[in-house]
Amino acid sequence: MAESPIQLPKSAQELNEIKHRVEHLLQGSGDALVAVPAHSQTLENTLLPFHEAQSEAAALQTGCTFPAMVHLDKEVRDAATEAKKALQTAWSALYSRRDVYAILRQLDTPEKCHDPTTERLLKHTLRLFERHGAALSEQDQKKLTHLRTEISGLELDFQKALNEDTSYILLTAEELEGCNEAWMTGLAKVQENGKPLLKVTMKTPDILNVSRNASLPETRKRVSTAYRQVCTATNEPLLERLIRLRHEAAVLLGHQSHAAYQLDINMAKTVDKVEEFLQTITKSIGQKCESDKEELLELKRAEYEGRGWSSQYDGKLNSWDVKYYQEILLKERYAVDNSLIQEYFELNHVRDQIMGIYAEIFQLRFENIPGKYWAEDVALFAVYDQKAQDQAGEAGKANPSAFKIGYFYLDAFPRPGKYGHQCVVPLRASYVISSTNEQVLPVAVNVGNLSRPNADRPALLKHSEANTFFHEFGHVCHAMSSKARHSLFNFSWSVVPYPTSLAMDFLEVPSIMLENWLWEPAVLKRLGRHYKTGEELPDDLIASLVKTRKISKGLLFSQQVAVTAIDLKLHSIDPSQRQQSIPELWKEMSESLTGVTLEDAPGVNPACQFYHIAMGYDSLYYVYAWAELHAHDLYTRFKTAKSQNSAVTGAMDPALGREYWEKVLVPGATVDPVELLRNFLGREPNADAFQRYLTEP
Incomplete structure (x- = not known):
């Protein structure tokens, strides 16, 4: 059988057996900590074994939660959804244990904590207990536990409805x-x-x-x-209740709102800070947004006149007009035909070139591992630290497997029951087994929904899809880079049930920074090869494509700001005081902030197709724009770098790429995000590059 670090269960029974093992591990980790005699309790014999057991549980949980997103068997997908609810409850129960919290709380003294990493681990652990109500009265904590259990179940039901x-x-x-x-x-x-x-x-x-x-x-x-009518009958009542329960839980924990609760542990910290950030963007893009809309309306007006539809012209930019007239704009004013350019971005070639680019800039190596996995078209790759192997000389050549740093799967195409968007899921967090000092290798999967190949041609990507692919591959590399001792410090996000301390508004920064490569002519030259002729993407098409980077950028940012503002408002006010339904609020705020008319028909509710609002990005959709701010700042070093090889742009400088790998990606959550930014930039982070991006032509 092919080497495969992850085996998904073949049946619901097998899945439930894994779930029981994880629950047993979690229960046991708390029991073992409490069993340490009070007179001999140290962080080394309480906190560290406690987290090692959870790291093992985090590695095991994949087998009973990830199938909900990809498994071919609906019975197994359904069982996985229920298993994830159970494991979220189990992790929540562990971090609700007052006896464990009391012991760790009394160990939180300067004389008992000398190692900075252990001190940080303790700080984040105590924070998790407190966010689970361990510092509340027993009555209030019990109420919080019931709320959180129902919230987790509603979120998973919302996701499942969309997947199915x-x-x-x-x-x-x-x-x-x-x-x-x-x-x-x-x-x-x-x-x-x-x-x-x-x-x-x-x-x-x-x-x-x-x-x-x-x-x-x-x-x-x-x-x-x-x-916009998809899943409204199912998800609208789920979402209304979710928002009410989230608010109630946040207030119980002493926060003014759910948004305040969510932001408290992120870089932005407060609702006011995010609102100020959104206002700054809105002000910066205001003029550009208006000119973008007028440009598209001009194209719409011209088309209606040319086709004899003048009597039907409504003078509005409707939501179903935007992407269509943006395509016309690309073709007519920038000579960019996405259908033609798509012929140069064949999926397998793009995938191999992206891996080649990441291998070059980070000094890695990727190796395909042939085999059959959970679906016919899933591929598996091993990742190696080529720099470390080269530095080892003959020993590195003799034992290359010693330099393997992780694995990732690619599940590129849609199918019934599969998660419907693009994402990277951490399947196994890296951690250290203390008895052997072995570093368990991380495993991740890039879950995609790209157009399938057909009888006439292979899978072809639009430039925007190649950009998304490149972005998601950045998350893969972030997951592969981790050498943290505990899963709590690894790359992760809310699609998995185990906790992480990586700030959500930093999570997207590394990948959004790497999107800049997809606008570098040298990179486009490598990615673009005609699927029939093998011809490289012509220089004139590359030049035209690069010029399109800021097309409709004001309008696109206004749409992102609108969704962010809606998400923030829904979670920063008392739901009982809200006068409008969610679709009414969505329509009013979106049209006000963008000037684009939304769909208006019975059953329309854009919030019901919004995966993010039920997948851990509630109150946090701002993280994409926030990440852009820091991403543009980070890219200034690549943009201005002078490579030792004059034929190589700064973006492809392996020395600088490796510095980025080691200073920004490898530390994970063991270092505060702002410190990671400072370490690479050599100065305080600022918004100058982002402002230039927003305002310059």
Whole structure:
């Protein structure tokens, strides 16, 4: 059997056996700590074994939670959703233990904690206990536990509804006028009353193809409206209750709102700070946003006149217009035809080149491990520290496996029941086994939803999809870089049930910084190769593509700010005082902040398709814009770097890339984020580069 660090269960019974093992480990970690005699309690015999057991549990939990996102068997996916609820409850129960908290609290003294990493581990551990109510009265803590248990279950039910959704809309080929023929060829075909129809699903590849290419506005509107009605019957009541329970839990813990509770442990710290940040962006992009909208409206007006639709022109920029007229803008004013450029970005070639680029800048090596995994088209790769191997000389050549630092899977294509967006899931956190001093290697998976290959051509990516792929691969490298002793300090996020201390508003910084590479001509030259002819992406197309980086940037940022502001408002006010329903609030705030008219039909609720609001980004959607601020600041070093090799841009300088790896990625959460930024920049972080990006042409 092929080398595979992760084995997913074949049945619900096998999955539940793993769940019981994890629950036993967690219960045992608390019991073992309490069993240490009071007179001999130290951090070394309480805190450290406590976290080692949790690191082992974090490594095991993958087998019973990750299947909810990808497993082929619905029974196993359903069992995994329930297992994740159980494990979230188990971790919450562990960090609610007042006896464990009391012992660790009394060990929190300067004379008992000398090692800075252990001191930081203790600080974050105590904070977790306090956020689980261990410092509250027993009555209030019991109430909090009930609230958190229900919140976790509602979040998972919200995600499951989206994962399992099979909504579609039937359209004729004529109604899909303007759409790519190759994409249409891959659509399922049905007959209705003797009429041939095509099935357009509500999954990302289909939605994007229609929104960018369908020339009939009624088609785009129908599909856009149908998408905004997905899961509203299920998720709307779930979300309303979620928001109420989150607020109640936050107030119980002494916070003014759920947003205040969430921000308290992140870089931004306060709601006021985030609101100030959003206002700064809005002010900076105001003029650009207006000119962006006018530019698209001009194209819409011209098309309506050219097609004899003048009487139907409404003078509005509708949500189903934006991507369509942005595509026209790219073609007509920048000579960028995404359908043509897509032919140069064949998935396997892009994947191999991205790995080559990351290998070069970080001095790594990637090795494909052939085999059959949880689905036919899943691939597995091992990652090696090539720099360390080279420095070891002959010993490195003789034993290359000693320099393996992790594994990652690529699960690139959509299928029924699979998680419907792009993300990187940490499958196994790195940690050290104290008895052997062995570093358990990290494992991650890039879960994608890219257009599948068909009979006529392989899987091809738009530049935006290649950009997302590059971004997600940055998360993979972040996961691979960790050498932390405890899972609490590793790259992670809320898709897994175990806790992490990595700030959510730093989590996206490294990957967004790396998106800059996808606008470097030298990098585009490497990624672009025509899938039929093997021809490189022509220089004139590269130059045109680079010029498009800021197309509609003001409008796009306004849309991001709108979603962020809506998310923040929903979680920063008392839900009982809110006068509007969520869809009413969403429509009013979005249209006010963007000037784009949203869908207006029964059952429309954009919040119900918003994975982030139920996956740990509640009150935290600001992290993407926040990360852009720091990402542009970090990139100034690459942008201005003078490589020793004059033929290599600063972005491809391996010495600088390796410095970034070691100073920003490797420490994980063992160092405060702002300190990571200072260490690499050699100065205090600032917003200058971000402001230039927002305001300069």
